[in-house]
Amino acid sequence: MPFANFKIPEAALSRAQKEEIVHRTTAMLVEYFSEAARPHTMVLIEEVKDGGYARADEVFVIPENYRAKE
Template identity: 75%
Template structure:
């Protein structure tokens, strides 16, 4: 079973965008593994709270202009 785990800042994606990511990621797995993979493909979108991620000693906070409008 293909399993895709996507981590994104909390509030960065709308419900519609998340649905699109699930569909497109599933389609990608089908391209590689055949249509038989579709019912078994799991796509998990994890939203990470502000301050819960960083790089090179910098803790990230999502700016308001990057938040999804929903």
């Protein structure tokens, strides 16, 4: 079973954008593994709360202008 896991900042993507990621990721994996993989492909999009991720001691908070407009 192909499995893809995306971790994104909370509220960074709209529902439509997440659906597009699911469809495009599934299509890509089907290209590699054949159409037989489609019903078994899992795409997980996890939203990480502001302040829940960091790099090199810098804790990230998503700026308001980067938040998805539903």
